């Protein structure tokens with residue numbers, strides 16, 4: 001157990017996780033790994049990385065971060081997160097959600 005407060009990020013979209021935006025498991029407990037937009041009542045919102053990028057890009061674009069830069073950033077980041085790593089390996093398991 002570490003006493004350091006490590007910065008957690010959503011393992012689906014990569015946004016910094018704070019207590020107020022944690023997703024919920026199906027039993028109502030809070031997820032330690034996903035935000036409330038990616039993980040709702042035990043269900044994952046996004047099953048397609050490209051679709052998620054389309055949605056996330058809108059939120060992270062600003063004057064100094066263009067859409068192209070945002071897409072490139074997400075395309076690098078997302079494959080390193082647990083959700084997409086697992087999905088790649090076990091696609092047959094997760095492919096039928098939704």
Ligand SMILES: [Zn+2]
Pocket residue numbers: 010011012013014015034035036037038039
């Ligand atoms: Zn998320």
